[in-house]
Amino acid sequence: MSPLATETRTAPASIPQGPHPEGLAPVLRCRKLTKRFGGLVAVDQVDFDVYPGETVALLGDNGAGKSTLIQTVAGVHRPDGGSIELDGKEVEIRSPLQARDLGIETVFQDLALCDNLGAAENIFLGRELPGKAYRFLPGLNEARMRSEAKSVLSELHINIRNLDAPVRTLSGGQRQATAIARAVYWKARLMIMDEPTAALGVPEQKKVLSLIEALKARGVPVIVISHNMQDVFEVADRLFIMRRGRAVADLRAADTNANEVVRLMVG
Amino acid sequence: MSANPTTMSPPSIDDENIRPAGLIALASRLWAVLFLIALIVFFSIVAPGFFDLFNFQAVGANMAVLLVLGLGQTFVIISAGIDLSTGFVMGLSSVASALVMQGLTGYPLPVIIFAGLAMALLIGLAAGAVNGALVAYMRVPPFIATLGTLSVAQGVAYVLSGGPPVSIATRGLGFFGNGFLAYFHPEAGLSILGLPEGVSGAAVRDVMGFFPLQVVYIVILAAFFGWLLGRTRFGRHVYAVGGNPKAASRAGIPLEWTLFRIYVLCSTSAALAGFLYVLRFNGGVANAGDALMLSSVAAIAIGGASMLGGQGRILGTIVGALVIAVIQNGLVILGIDPFWQYVAVGAVIIMAVLVDQAKGRFFP
Numbered sequence: 001m002s003p004l005a006t007e008t009r010t011a012p013a014s015i016p017q018g019p020h021p022e023g024l025a026p027v028l029r030c031r032k033l034t035k036r037f038g039g040l041v042a043v044d045q046v047d048f049d050v051y052p053g054e055t056v057a058l059l060g061d062n063g064a065g066k067s068t069l070i071q072t073v074a075g076v077h078r079p080d081g082g083s084i085e086l087d088g089k090e091v092e093i094r095s096p097l098q099a100r101d102l103g104i105e106t107v108f109q110d111l112a113l114c115d116n117l118g119a120a121e122n123i124f125l126g127r128e129l130p131g132k133a134y135r136f137l138p139g140l141n142e143a144r145m146r147s148e149a150k151s152v153l154s155e156l157h158i159n160i161r162n163l164d165a166p167v168r169t170l171s172g173g174q175r176q177a178t179a180i181a182r183a184v185y186w187k188a189r190l191m192i193m194d195e196p197t198a199a200l201g202v203p204e205q206k207k208v209l210s211l212i213e214a215l216k217a218r219g220v221p222v223i224v225i226s227h228n229m230q231d232v233f234e235v236a237d238r239l240f241i242m243r244r245g246r247a248v249a250d251l252r253a254a255d256t257n258a259n260e261v262v263r264l265m266v267g
Numbered sequence: 268m269s270a271n272p273t274t275m276s277p278p279s280i281d282d283e284n285i286r287p288a289g290l291i292a293l294a295s296r297l298w299a300v301l302f303l304i305a306l307i308v309f310f311s312i313v314a315p316g317f318f319d320l321f322n323f324q325a326v327g328a329n330m331a332v333l334l335v336l337g338l339g340q341t342f343v344i345i346s347a348g349i350d351l352s353t354g355f356v357m358g359l360s361s362v363a364s365a366l367v368m369q370g371l372t373g374y375p376l377p378v379i380i381f382a383g384l385a386m387a388l389l390i391g392l393a394a395g396a397v398n399g400a401l402v403a404y405m406r407v408p409p410f411i412a413t414l415g416t417l418s419v420a421q422g423v424a425y426v427l428s429g430g431p432p433v434s435i436a437t438r439g440l441g442f443f444g445n446g447f448l449a450y451f452h453p454e455a456g457l458s459i460l461g462l463p464e465g466v467s468g469a470a471v472r473d474v475m476g477f478f479p480l481q482v483v484y485i486v487i488l489a490a491f492f493g494w495l496l497g498r499t500r501f502g503r504h505v506y507a508v509g510g511n512p513k514a515a516s517r518a519g520i521p522l523e524w525t526l527f528r529i530y531v532l533c534s535t536s537a538a539l540a541g542f543l544y545v546l547r548f549n550g551g552v553a554n555a556g557d558a559l560m561l562s563s564v565a566a567i568a569i570g571g572a573s574m575l576g577g578q579g580r581i582l583g584t585i586v587g588a589l590v591i592a593v594i595q596n597g598l599v600i601l602g603i604d605p606f607w608q609y610v611a612v613g614a615v616i617i618m619a620v621l622v623d624q625a626k627g628r629f630f631p
Contacts, residue, residue, distance in 0.1 A: 115511060116511075139498040140503065
């Protein structure tokens with residue numbers, strides 16, 4: 001082994017350690033999580049914890065492995081090594097559906113909404129509430145779904161006038177909010193957001209950031225992947241930085257600044 | 268692509284739905300209904316005898332087969348697919364059920380009818396299972412998969428029938444295809460499901476029939492399909508699968524199973540159309556539905572469904588079928604060469620698509 005290789009090997013041990021809340025057990029605990037694509041090690045023995053009520057920004061240059069890490073937790077990829085624990089219990093996540101059942105809700109970059117359906121229909125997609133049709137046939141409880149959708153949206157201070165209007169007629173922020181409301185309604189234990197502000201105008205970005213604050217207030221931990229430093233420093237409590245598949249830093253947002261973060265990202 | 272806030276599109280106000288101007292939006296959504304009313308007014312003025320209860324009943328009875336073909340196809344089109352095989356599944360079902368009914372000649376009428384219906388349903392389920400397995404589980408594009416089934420169904424129907432129509436000579440069968448729910452005779456009075464007592468011979472000509480049974484059948488079937496699509500979990504999943512299959516699947520909707528059931532439903536409705544044909548004409552023929560597949564798709568398009576999936580309603584399909592039936596009927600009354608109806612229906616389809624695109628342009 002060359003001295004250089006040894007140095008990179010030992011890097012994880014010497015990463016600046018994040019200040020974890022005292023006395024709290026992590027909601028998510030990844031140990032030596034590894035994912036390979038052929039010869040490429042996309043995620044290399046990463047230890048990654050998320051504590052209740054905190055917002056963690058996952059940062060890294062393109063190809064750093066942050067999306068792969070998140071998709072492994074969300075059940076899109078299956079890990080090649082390491083373990084994932086949820087609330088102290090080791091879990092095996094085989095599919096996105098199973099991740100949802102475990103309480104891991106992901107707001108994907110493409111939102112995973114059905115554009116032709118309304119906001120209420122999207123919030124209840126795949127988990128429609130049964131009811132009666134024409135008072136005597138089995139059907140759906142449309143009234144209850146609409147009122148529940150309305151209340152979860154208003155809890156998050158989101159105003160969508162017509163819950164039946166196809167979501168393609170809504171603004172980007174409203175669509176993002178619909179996806180978040182779905183996760184909130186179904187009692188997410190952990191929320192993952194992939195570039196939540198990427199496709200939005202400035203006022204809508206602000207709205208989404210305040211939604212993340214609202215989630216935090218409910219004790220739901222949020223993992224945010226973002227390229228936008230301003231957003232990151234606005235919402236994140238902790239920054240987790242990856243480079244070429246490895247964890248390189250785990251910092252309290254208050255203890256660092258954009259320059260240092262960029263330096264850590266590019267190495 | 269990293270997001271740079273300064274180069275973003277102008278922000279929209281986020282608590283404001285982007286709303287099309289109310290009246291135009293309503294008109295564009297209801298244009299098929301408005302067009303149907305315009306057609307009825309037009310033919311009522313220019314075609315003597317068009318505006319008449321008994322003519323309207325005939326329009327209803329004549330459109331039965333077309334509508335029933337379209338009911339199941341509506342589900343397929345909303346799921347962003349197409350089922351090309353319905354016309355010949357209908358033909359095969361008519362031949363197979365006519366053969367069964369022919370073979371049972373001499374048995375009581377209810378036995379014959381139920382055996383024929385069971386045979387038709389069997390054909391529908393089998394064809395639908397093949398289409399569904401190919402499209403949902405083997406990921407064959409619907410256009411190709413159902414083209415294959417079309418040819419197989421066509422071949423089997425010709426082999427079974429040998430070509431010419433299979434006719435059934437059972438007394439009383441015709442009533443179920445051409446009869447009325449109620450009859451009225453000026454002297455003998457009102458009767459239900461059968462001619463008034465004592466009416467025979469020349470007096471039969473004075474009997475008026477109300478509510479053709481074919482219309483009764485399609486009202487029941489349309490209500491069933493409308494409930495299934497509009498009011499059930501399955502129906503909601505049909506829209507989701509057509510709108511964004513990836514999102515549907517991430518939300519936990521079983522993509523393959525939903526698609527499979529859609530194709531089974533479509534073939535079953537085609538087979539039922541074949542059975543209605545048997546009742547009406549007391550026989551089955553391989554090419555009974557040959558020309559009707561495209562007409563049923565036309566009805567669905569006129570009714571506002573999107574060929575790209577995710578959008579459509581049973582009520583729309585009913586309106587679309589009515590538009591086609593009214594055009595056919597009106598042209599016949601006017602004594603215009605019946606072949607012109609294809610030209611007229613074609614023009615309406617093109618118009619429907621243009622209206623749909625204009626909608627998309629003005630109100631995304």
